[in-house]
Amino acid sequence: MREYIKSQDECFYSIHSRYYPLLRTIAQRKGIPYDEIDDVLQDAFLAFYEHYPLTWPDSKIRATLIKTLKNLCIDYWRKRENRSVASMDPAELQVIRYELSILSGKDLSTVIVQKELYKDVMNALMTMKRDWAVVFFLYIIEGRPMDEVxxxxxxxxxxxxMRLMRGRKYLREKLEKTEENSLHEASGHLKKLPEASE
Structure with a gap:
């Protein structure tokens, strides 16, 4: 019995060593974050170990491991899709953007204008239809390829x-309204200013 367990362990170790680099590359291409790749790979190898014979031919082992990993990658992104959008805190993102602007050496007036624009964009995203906002967030803000989204x-x-196009149109209209309101308020303040005496 001990010999059987030893041979099983050796067989599994051999499979793990042979296919680990390939599966790691696939996980990277699927966009799994660097710090979480090993966890996903471990789940793939464990699922194979628990459900399939280690004595299969190499081609069958390879195909099964790849299919298992791809399914785990899909599950990974499905679980995080809602979490990504729900954890998008506009105030926190605004602070990060503001600090990065200062670090990049921009003058204060540029930073203030960008900060206001960023606030307007984030407010518009929060009121956007959820289906549009999710695509906008993943594609525009996170920079993911459309096929991955x-x-x-x-x-x-x-x-x-289509959702991205509608989201962009909504955002453009919302920002135009915000700009019109800002100009209207500014002109109202200017009218209240005392005229300069000659």
């Missing part, structure tokens, strides 16, 4: 592009 949300690329 499509996979994460489980909808077609065409549907994602």
């Amino acid at each position: 499509s996979r994460i949300l489980g909808v077609s690329g065409a549907a994602c592009r």
Whole structure:
């Protein structure tokens, strides 16, 4: 019995050593964060160990491990899709953006204008239809490729592009209204200023 366990362990170690680099590359391409790749790979190897024979031919082991990993990557992004949007705190993002602007050496007036614009954009995103906002956040803010956004949300690329287009239109209209209101308020303040005496 001990010999059997030893041979099983050796067989599993051999499979792990052979396919670890390949699976790691696939996980990276699927966008799994660097710090979490090993956890996802461990789950893939464990699932294989628990459900499939270690004596399969190499081609079958390879195909099964890849399929298992790809399914785990899909599960990973599905679980985090809601969390990503829910944890998007506009105030926190605004502070980070403000600090980065200062670090990049911009003058104070530019920083203040950018801070106000950023606040307006984040306020508009918070009122945007959720389906549009999720695509906008993943594609524009996080910079993910459209095919990855499509996979994460489980909808077609065409549907994602349509949501992005509608989100952009909504954002443009919202920002135009905000700008009009700001100009209207500014002109109202200017009218109240005393005229300069000659």
